[in-house]
Amino acid sequence: MSSLDAIIRELRRAAARARGARYAVHGLVAAAGWVAVVLLIARLTPVEQRATVAAVGVPVALAIAAIAWLLRRPSAAILMRLADIRLGLKERLSTAWERRTESGALDDVQRRDALQHATRTRLAAAFPVRVNRGEASLVAVLAIFALALAVLPNPMDQVLAQQKADRTSQARAAKAVQDAQKKVAESAKPTPVDPQVQKILQDAQAKIRQADSPRKALESITPAEQQLQRLTDPGTPALSSSAQNLANALSGTAAGRSAAQAISTSPAKGAQSVRDLAAQLQNMSPKDRQDLAKALEKAAQQAQNSQMRDSLSKASSSLQNGDPNSAAQALNDVASQLDSLQQQQNTDQAVASAINGLEAARQELATQADRDAKGQGGQPNASASPGAGTSPGAGTGASPGASGSGNGSGNGTGTGNGNGSGTGTGTGTGTGSGSGNGGNGGTGSSGSGTGSGAGAKSTERVYVPGQPVPGQSQNDPTPLGPGQDVPLSPYSQVIQAYQQAALDATNQSLIPGSERDLVRQYFSQLGEQTGPGPK
Amino acid sequence: MIAEEPRVDATQVTELAQSLEAELARLIVGQKDLLRDTVIALIAGGHVLLEGVPGLGKTVLVRSLGQALTMSFSRIQFTPDLMPADIVGTNVIGDEAGRREFHYQAGPIFANLVLADEINRATPKTQSALLEAMQEHTVTVGTQTRPLPNPFFVLATQNPIELEGTYPLPEAQLDRFFFKVLVPFPSEKDLLEIARRTTGESTPQLKPVADANAVMAAQRVAREVPIAEHVLGYAARLISATHPDRTQLDSVRRYVRWGASPRGMQTLILAGKVRALLEGRYNVAFDDLNAVAGPALRHRIFLQFEAEADGIAADKIISDILEQTPKEPGRE
Known part of the structure; x- marks a missing residue:
């Protein structure tokens, strides 16, 4: 019995070694195959961290092989049978092992016979450590293949770089929106619409982050801007202008000079000052009341806001009629409207700040989308960083408050030139002081893009298909007869129409600002190169 | 090396077989497989159907086996007119003390070794007379069943080419045979040796190497x-x-x-x-x-x-x- 056990132990050790070698090769085949397949797939479709994925498969394959080696250990009976066959023992060992507890007439002598033959045989030879040549060759081929795949340039690298740049760009754009959101939240002048602004920015930020590409992300900006625009009061410019006119008118009176200064400083202070003025009406001299009535009448005539105009007119007429109480009441109404103006200005400032953030995001995304379109999406995007300040947006603001004289404030959209690398477009809010100038233009984000193409040479006459005949539908061209060619018109006659059509098209909401600038730049370059007159 | 003797001595079986093969080989030239298969069937307690063309020594083999074993031997030449009673025996009228009575007269089947020569020449009825004997080792005549001697070993021969007037053994009969051994034509070298041994002044005489008890003991050991x-x-x-x-x-x-x-x-x-x-x-x-x-x-x-x-x-x-x-x- 003990000898049979010793035989089994020896066979188990030998079998474990042999199987270990075999399973190790199995594992290597699986590992090399895994690496080759991963690298091959990474050439057909972009796979991030392909090296990590491929590397992880190696220990996993070896671990599976080890587990299989452990789980698929042959039983003692199988070992004996294999040893019988491989060592030519004529089923002596397997019979002896199987009947080790039997006590038949010949069992004992059979066991001894088996042991005698086993001792004359090198049992380990039943399980030699051999490596299958086919498998070894397969490992070598797969390893070489995998190495070649790893070393040779992978066309998917560029795609991955572009995707990474896209994600980075979207993250920056989202960060710009987040900054704007933070700025609105930390504003010293909270407005009732702040929660709505926050919500819009929050949604836009989420959409930008979740978009598949910068171009898709761009699509979420314009709707957000439109939502923000709807939060503003369109009557604010008129009210603001009326307030400014009131300040100008009051500055010429002794009683209203301080109120004029206060209105110029801010509508809120102006409102307080106007209330003070209303309270002092009883104590004013008739002359001061007369001067004040004239100034109020002048302001009423210039007022673009109807309520302000009515209140000022009522105050003026009440003073002139010697009814200071009614005049005080009317001035208090004016003060209320100034308070309202202050509130609206605060709202506009918050909206403008939010739009600034969205525009910065738009600029970032548009730049990356341009790069993607040119196949340079994977290149570093250093020059297009939002808020880099390369283009401060020193453009002139088209502020409604720019007219008139005296102190003014207004919101404006400015266009500023970048630092030479492109043209930036910005939207911002500025507060101007001085006479007549509106607010400064918004802070423009850095521009990008370069013009391309060249104008026609001066010696060429360029013809393009002619414009449709007036009255004829563009979609219904006159059928050409046999031998007729498309009617041509000189370039100079159609370029203006083309330019207008192109600019109209760029006004579509989804066209990034940089793209619009590019179109404008293109046509302006055409104009410079060709000059007036047909070419 | 061996601590205790086995209850049955398996080596004796080996020695018996080797000595039997050696003794038969003195007369049977070559045909080692034939000898080995015959000895295996004998020790296993089965019957053998020998098939071969005439003159290959089938009958000589069986006769030699009878000589090498100290056992009763009988030969039955199967012919178309052979009747079952000619094999298993029959009841005959005898006069005993003035009274005429039927007495059973045993047939040639009552032997340890039976040579059924050219078995396929007998009719199926006669062939089937062997069925009970071969399977049950008994013979029933009339209403009385009689046991056959132990060991009981039938060696039948048949000629595969002379099929005219023969009756091929049915499947049931064939299945009773332990082995069907084909007797091949001897090689040229063996032919020369056959000529030398059988055409000289004298032919070898075999001596018995085992008896019925030894064969039966070997049969018991083999099953272990x-x-x-x-x-x-x-x-x-x-x-x-x-x-x-x-x-x-x-x-x-x-x-x-x-x-x-x-x-x-x-x-x-x-x-x-x-x-x-x-x-x-x-x-x-x-x-x-x-x-x-x-x-x-x-x-x-x-x-x-x-x-x-x-x-x-x-x-x-x-x-x-x-x-x-x-x-x-x-x-x-």
Whole structure:
């Protein structure tokens, strides 16, 4: 019995070694195959961290092989049978092992016979450590293949770089929106619409982050801007202008000079000052009341806001009629409207700040989308960083408050030139002081893009298909007869129409600002190169 | 090395077989497989059907076996007019003390060794008289059943070419034979030796090497040889593989009409045990089963007409089965 056990132990050790070698090769085949397949797939479709994925498969394959080696250990009976066959023992060992507890007439002598033959045989030879040549060759081929795949340039690298740049760009754009959101939240002048602004920015930020590409992300900006625009009061410019006119008118009176200064400083202070003025009406001299009535009448005539105009007119007429109480009441109404103006200005400032953030995001995304379109999406995007300040947006603001004289404030959209690398477009809010100038233009984000193409040479006459005949539908061209060619018109006659059509098209909401600038730049370059007159 | 003697001395079986083979070889030139198969069947307690053309020494072999063993021997020449009573005996009227009575007169079947020469020349009725004797080792005449002597060993011969006026043995009769041994034509070298031995002044005279008790003891020992389960399973797979509806082998499915019976498997295992002993081993090996598969199964596999048309013999089918049947199904 003990000898049979010793035989089994020896066979188990030998079998474990042999199987270990075999399973190790199995594992290597699986590992090399895994690496080759991963690298091959990474050439057909972009796979991030392909090296990590491929590397992880190696220990996993070896671990599976080890587990299989452990789980698929042959039983003692199988070992004996294999040893019988491989060592030519004529089923002596397997019979002896199987009947080790039997006590038949010949069992004992059979066991001894088996042991005698086993001792004359090198049992380990039943399980030699051999490596299958086919498998070894397969490992070598797969390893070489995998190495070649790893070393040779992978066309998917560029795609991955572009995707990474896209994600980075979207993250920056989202960060710009987040900054704007933070700025609105930390504003010293909270407005009732702040929660709505926050919500819009929050949604836009989420959409930008979740978009598949910068171009898709761009699509979420314009709707957000439109939502923000709807939060503003369109009557604010008129009210603001009326307030400014009131300040100008009051500055010429002794009683209203301080109120004029206060209105110029801010509508809120102006409102307080106007209330003070209303309270002092009883104590004013008739002359001061007369001067004040004239100034109020002048302001009423210039007022673009109807309520302000009515209140000022009522105050003026009440003073002139010697009814200071009614005049005080009317001035208090004016003060209320100034308070309202202050509130609206605060709202506009918050909206403008939010739009600034969205525009910065738009600029970032548009730049990356341009790069993607040119196949340079994977290149570093250093020059297009939002808020880099390369283009401060020193453009002139088209502020409604720019007219008139005296102190003014207004919101404006400015266009500023970048630092030479492109043209930036910005939207911002500025507060101007001085006479007549509106607010400064918004802070423009850095521009990008370069013009391309060249104008026609001066010696060429360029013809393009002619414009449709007036009255004829563009979609219904006159059928050409046999031998007729498309009617041509000189370039100079159609370029203006083309330019207008192109600019109209760029006004579509989804066209990034940089793209619009590019179109404008293109046509302006055409104009410079060709000059007036047909070419 | 061996601490205690086995209850049965297996070496004596080996010695008996070796001495018997050696003694027979003095008269039978070559034909080692024939001698080995005959000895295996004798020790296993089975009967042998010898098939070969005339003059190959079939009858000489059986006669020599009778000489080498101290046992009763009788020879029955089968002819078309041979009657069952001529084999098993009959009741005859005798005059005993003035009274005439029937007395049973035993036939030639009552011997340890029976040579049924040219068995296929007797009618089926006469052939069937052997059925009970071969299977049950008893003979029934009238209403009385009488046991045959032990050991009882029938060696039948038949000629495969002279088929005119013969009655091929039915399947049931064939299945009673432990082995069907083909007697091959001797080689040229053996022919020369046969000429030298048999055409001289005297022919060798065999001396007895064993008696009935020794043979019976050997038969008991042979049944004690252990066989492992997986070897037993291999034997079962071999038998199953002879059946066209239980195998995937094309040759079997195409040519075999009916495969070997369970008696075929018993034969295979028992013959394997004896062969193991003759090889000096105390367990049955795959090789033992393979070695005895031919004589044990060739008369138990019944072929289609298509096999005959294509010249396919049962031995070819057996060879295919041995080649295709796995020894270790499901092993690693």
